[in-house]
Amino acid sequence: MLRRRALVVIAFWGGVCFAIWVAHRPWIVHAQPNATGQIAVFSPQSTYSIPVQQVGSQSYVGLIDLLEPVGPVEANASGKKLKLRFNFAGNKPQEVEFQEGKDSAKLSSGKLKLAGNFVLQNGRGYVPLASVGDLLARLGIQPVEYHPASQRLLIGNVAARFTAELKRGNPSRLLLGFPAPVNPTIDTEPGKVRLTFKRDPVVGPAGAVKYDDPLITGSTFSERNGVTELEITGTAPLMANFADGGRTIILTAAPGPPPTQAVQQLPLNVPQPPTAALPPPVPQAPPRPRFLVLIDPAHGGTDIGAAITPQLPEKDVVLALARRLQHELQAKGIAVALLRTGDYSIGLDQRAISINAARPALYIALHAANTGKGVHVFTALLPQENTAPAGFLPWDTAQAAYADLSGTVAGSISAELENRKLPNTALPAPLRPVNNVAAPAVAVEIAPPGADVSEIAGVAYQTAVAQSIAAGVAAVRGKLPEVNP
Amino acid sequence: MTRRIVLMLGALLLIAAGLGFYAWRLHKKVAAEEQRLTEQQQQVTAPANGPTANVTLYLASDETAALSRKSVSIPLPTERSEQARVVLRTLLGTYAQAGSRHPIGAGADVRDVYLLNDGSAVVDTNTAFADAHPSGVLAEELTITSIVATLNANDPKITRVKIIVNGAERDTLAGHADLRRFYFANSIGQLAKELQ
Numbered sequence: 001m002l003r004r005r006a007l008v009v010i011a012f013w014g015g016v017c018f019a020i021w022v023a024h025r026p027w028i029v030h031a032q033p034n035a036t037g038q039i040a041v042f043s044p045q046s047t048y049s050i051p052v053q054q055v056g057s058q059s060y061v062g063l064i065d066l067l068e069p070v071g072p073v074e075a076n077a078s079g080k081k082l083k084l085r086f087n088f089a090g091n092k093p094q095e096v097e098f099q100e101g102k103d104s105a106k107l108s109s110g111k112l113k114l115a116g117n118f119v120l121q122n123g124r125g126y127v128p129l130a131s132v133g134d135l136l137a138r139l140g141i142q143p144v145e146y147h148p149a150s151q152r153l154l155i156g157n158v159a160a161r162f163t164a165e166l167k168r169g170n171p172s173r174l175l176l177g178f179p180a181p182v183n184p185t186i187d188t189e190p191g192k193v194r195l196t197f198k199r200d201p202v203v204g205p206a207g208a209v210k211y212d213d214p215l216i217t218g219s220t221f222s223e224r225n226g227v228t229e230l231e232i233t234g235t236a237p238l239m240a241n242f243a244d245g246g247r248t249i250i251l252t253a254a255p256g257p258p259p260t261q262a263v264q265q266l267p268l269n270v271p272q273p274p275t276a277a278l279p280p281p282v283p284q285a286p287p288r289p290r291f292l293v294l295i296d297p298a299h300g301g302t303d304i305g306a307a308i309t310p311q312l313p314e315k316d317v318v319l320a321l322a323r324r325l326q327h328e329l330q331a332k333g334i335a336v337a338l339l340r341t342g343d344y345s346i347g348l349d350q351r352a353i354s355i356n357a358a359r360p361a362l363y364i365a366l367h368a369a370n371t372g373k374g375v376h377v378f379t380a381l382l383p384q385e386n387t388a389p390a391g392f393l394p395w396d397t398a399q400a401a402y403a404d405l406s407g408t409v410a411g412s413i414s415a416e417l418e419n420r421k422l423p424n425t426a427l428p429a430p431l432r433p434v435n436n437v438a439a440p441a442v443a444v445e446i447a448p449p450g451a452d453v454s455e456i457a458g459v460a461y462q463t464a465v466a467q468s469i470a471a472g473v474a475a476v477r478g479k480l481p482e483v484n485p
Numbered sequence: 486m487t488r489r490i491v492l493m494l495g496a497l498l499l500i501a502a503g504l505g506f507y508a509w510r511l512h513k514k515v516a517a518e519e520q521r522l523t524e525q526q527q528q529v530t531a532p533a534n535g536p537t538a539n540v541t542l543y544l545a546s547d548e549t550a551a552l553s554r555k556s557v558s559i560p561l562p563t564e565r566s567e568q569a570r571v572v573l574r575t576l577l578g579t580y581a582q583a584g585s586r587h588p589i590g591a592g593a594d595v596r597d598v599y600l601l602n603d604g605s606a607v608v609d610t611n612t613a614f615a616d617a618h619p620s621g622v623l624a625e626e627l628t629i630t631s632i633v634a635t636l637n638a639n640d641p642k643i644t645r646v647k648i649i650v651n652g653a654e655r656d657t658l659a660g661h662a663d664l665r666r667f668y669f670a671n672s673i674g675q676l677a678k679e680l681q
Contacts, residue, residue, distance in 0.1 A: 016500070305660055306620035314620070348656065367661065369621025371547040376623045381676065383666045396666065425550040428676060429626045430663040432656075445622045 038342060039129075040226065042201035043070050043155040046326065048341045052151075053126055058116045060126040063098075064316065065342065069323050070141065070155065072459045077123040077311060084125070088140045096139070098125055105135070112138055123311025145203070150223035152201065159203040162230075164219060171253035172215045174232060178202070181246030184230075193238045193251055195230045202228050215253055289482035292335045293473060294360035297322035298367045301345030308370045308456055315343065317368040321446065321462050325364070328463075328470035334477070352436035356398070359483045362409060362473060363437050367445040370453050374423030375465055377413050378443040379406045380435045381428035398438045405440035408479055413442065413472030420468050422449070440480055444469060535562040540572050543634040543677060544579060545587035545627035552631055552680040554638075565640060569598040569606060572639050573632060577614070580628075587627055590617020596651070598636075604644035605667065606636055615650045618659040625662035627680075634677040637670035645669045 038049045039061070050065040063084060067073040071088040080100040087093040097106040100120040105112045105127075115130035127135060133144040136155060145154040163177040176195075182202060184195040204221040211218055219232045232238060232251050239254035297318040299305035305314025319340065326336045339354060340346060346354070355363050380399040399406065410426050417424040434441045446465055448456045455461055538561040543552045559575055561568050573595045580589045592613035599607040618625065633646045645667040649655065655664045 016497070299660070303660065367622050369619075369624060371619050371621045371624040372550055373548060376550065378622060381626075381672070383669075425623070427550070427623075427626070427679065429622050429661075430629065430666070430668070431622055431626075431661055432663050435663070443622065447621070447623070 037151065038226075039151045039153050041066070041069070041153045041155060042158045044158055045070050046323070047199065047201075048338075051343050052129065055116070055119055055126065059129040060116075060119060061129050061132060062343075063125040063127060064320070066132065067139075068320050072463075074457075074459055075123075075125060077120060077125070080120060082118075082120055082123075082125040086139050091140050094139050096135075098127075107138055109138060122313075123309075124316075147203075147223055150228050151226045152223075152228075154201050154203070158201045160201050161203050164209070166211050166213060166216060168213060172213050174211075174216050174219070174251040176230070176249040176251070178247050178249075182249070183246065184249075186240050188238065188240075188254075190237055191234050193232045193234075193240050195232075195240065195249065197228045197230075198226075202230075204228075204230070216251065289484050290335060291361045291477065291480070291482045292337060292358070292485075293329055293362045293364060294337050294339060294355055294358050295322045295325055295329075296339040296351065296355065296363065296365045298365055300340050300343055303345050305367070306369050308368060309453055312454065312457060314368045317446070317457050318366040319343075320457065321366050321368070321466060324462050324466035325366070325469055328466045329473065332470055332474045334470075334473065348432045349436075352395075352398075352433035355433065356436070356438050359485060360439050361480050361483050363434075363439050363441040364469065364473075365431070365434060365441070365443040367443060368456060369445055369447050370456070372425075372447040374425070374447060374449060375417050375468075376445040376447065377410045377417070377424060377426045378429035378431055378434070378445065379403065379410050379426075380437075380441065381430045382435060393438055396435055398436050399434060399441055402438070402440045405480060406442055408476050409440055409473065410442045412476045413444065413469050416468040416472040416475070417465070419471075420464055422464060422468060439483070535560045537561070540575065541635065541638040542572075542576050542579065543631045543638065544576075545631045545680075547587050547624055547627065550623055550627070550680065552627070552634065552677050554681070565642075566598045566600045569600065569608075569636055569640060569643070570595050572635060573598065573608065576631065576635050587624070587631075588619065589628060590614060590619070592617065600643070604642060606640075606643045606646045608632065608636075608646060608648045609652055610648060610650050612651045615655060615658055615664075620659040620661065622661045625658040625660075628658065629662055629668060630673055630677055630680065633668045633670060633673040637674060643670060646673075 037052050039052055040047065040049050046069045048069045050061055053060045053062070063082075064073060064075055067084075067086055071086060073087075074085045076083045082098045082100075084096045084098070085093055086096070095108060096112075098118040098120070101117050103114045103117050105114060105118065112131075112134060114128055116128040119126040129146070132153065133146060136142070136144045141155055143157070145159060146152075147154070160178050160180055160182065165175045165177070167173045167175060178200075182197060182200040184197045184200065187194040187196070206221055206223065208218055208220040215236060216232065216234045216238070219230060222229050222231075234253070237254040238251055241250045241252075242248070243250055297315070299313075299315040299318070301315075303315070305318070307313055308317055322338055322340075326338060329336045337358060337360070339351065380403065382397050382400050382403070394400075414424050414426045429443065431443050434443050444465075446456060446462075448454075449461050537558050539556050539558050540561070542555045542557060544555050545552055557575065559571065561571055577589065577593050577595065579585065580587055581591070581593065590613050592611070594611045594614065595608060596611055597609040599609070601607070618628065629648065632648065636643045636646055647667045648658070648664050650664070658664055
């Protein structure tokens with residue numbers, strides 16, 4: 001009897017909890033992906049980083065973040081479904097359909113089992129990191145290597161597998177060969193040289209190798225904390241030299257200190273041997289001026305910019321446009337860097353500092369809005385005050401010296417937009433950080449081309465805008481001075 | 486399963502349905518109240534006291550990225566800063582009307598206009614003016630340009646304008662246009678001409 005009463009009480013309170021849950025169902029906040037870090041993605045098209053989100057115990061990545069830099073991608077969310085159309089390297093476009101809460105995706109070639117449920121949040125789709133390899137393979141991208149220890153994803157044949165060859169002699173030399181030029185940071189300590197690869201997709205067999213040599217005794221390759229490291233140990237101080245345009249790194253004994261003490265200890269009346277003439281100092285090559293275009297996809301992270309639609313924030317639209325513009329400019333042989341490559345916040349002052357430190361030949365800020373029509377090209381509307389002491393570049397009017405060149409670029413971009421029959425307006429605007437940029441600078445804001453606001457993220461429209469900007473820049477490249485890095 | 490448990494489960498289902506209905510009603514009520522407050526805030530009009538006078542408004546259009554001059558007749562107070570406030574409230578009231586070609590945030594209003602002897606005007610707007618303003622370089626620029634040009638057109642002694650929000654400085658209007666600086670009537674006037 002007592003047991004039955006206990007059951008009834010449990011059932012009652014369980015029911016009350018259920019009722020409260022049902023009543024508040026629409027207001028329950030769903031578990032959201034939490035950003036936990038970033039992974040570096042190396043692909044033949046570009047190198048970029050994407051945020052990793054934690055959903056439950058699994059790591060997830062955003063589909064658009066992952067695919068957009070690799071090839072044109074369109075995503076349409078409708079209810080709990082997300083349809084994705086992806087075109088890799090001119091192959092036949094692939095279509096994939098995901099459904100929120102389901103652990104499979106539909107492709108024309110059949111179903112793909114995911115390592116966890118698909119997550120749809122604010123119109124953005126997330127897939128388990130563990131399924132990225134399978135998904136990319138089904139989309140025609142192979143091979144895919146994920147290195148969890150160094151948080152690197154290698155898409156396509158980009159892995160730089162190195163070779164190590166010990167050349168015995170006096171002194172011995174260790175030759176490290178790479179398939180492409182590499183640029184590691186080099187740290188030396190007595191008897192040790194550490195090469196840290198942050199930007200190169202260097203891959204090697206993990207673990208230690210021992211050498212039977214009086215100078216170079218071993219090397220250890222490891223992946224950790226988002227980087228790969230190669231540590232070479234020796235019995236004497238070692239040094240690293242680059243050769244073959246950065247494809248070869250030679251490790252050998254570092255030269256010893258000059259024997260100054262011995263010279264001082266010589267008796268004064270002893271005739272000194274003639275000293276060998278020192279070789280003339282090798283003049284260092286001055287840095288070569290270069291033409292770098294710095295693209296700034298505005299906003300990012302918690303600063304979403306304008307809500308183009310409830311599911312489409314400005315920060316995503318401009319990042320996609322930035323990548324398209326990067327492709328178009330690179331296709332014209334112009335060096336490009338992106339100020340923001342993922343979904344993270346950068347303050348306006350920090351943006352200005354980073355831009356000026358990069359010393360670009362041209363700065364292009366990208367914005368998007370759902371008001372107005374077509375493309376708006378802006379130059380800086382500068383404040384009239386100049387309160388900086390003589391000899392200093394005033395922070396708020398740093399752009400003033402470059403206003404004419406900026407106007408030339410804006411005019412050229414407008415002309416190219418006009419050639420492609422894209423509605424456009426060119427104006428000065430009170431927009432930071434353009435005012436603070438000590439280089440020719442323009443801002444481009446895209447608005448929908450017509451009544452359908454979602455067209456702003458369409459591949460055709462964005463490509464046309466990117467091509468116009470790139471053509472506009474290329475047309476006036478000769479008028480813009482190259483800058484020393 | 487005993488009859489008593491079946492009855493208990495039935496009662497629980499009824500409670501669940503009742504709570505669900507109550508929550509739905511509550512949600513509708515809150516939405517209706519929010520709508521009422523928004524509509525109330527949208528009715529920003531100039532106070533009807535003082536002699537009637539013609540004032541010039543520079544009205545923006547998002548579609549054409551242009552400003553147009555419009556003359557309207559409104560009651561104006563005699564004090565300069567009050568006049569400036571009434572003119573700006575008329576401007577924002579026009580933008581708040583249905584079918585506006587440059588819609589701004591619901592409830593946007595001007596709290597005060599402070600005039601200084603050096604020709605400066607500090608326009609103190611309410612929070613809704615900035616928080617609910619459509620975000621975009623052009624949209625924000627058009628609002629600022631129309632405010633500065635309208636102030637200068639009706640009081641040429643105003644030569645530079647700073648916009649603050651709820652008594653405090655703010656970095657940008659809605660993520661783009663710089664609000665940390667003064668806007669000079671002559672450079673904005675030049676821009677306004679380009680936009681016409």
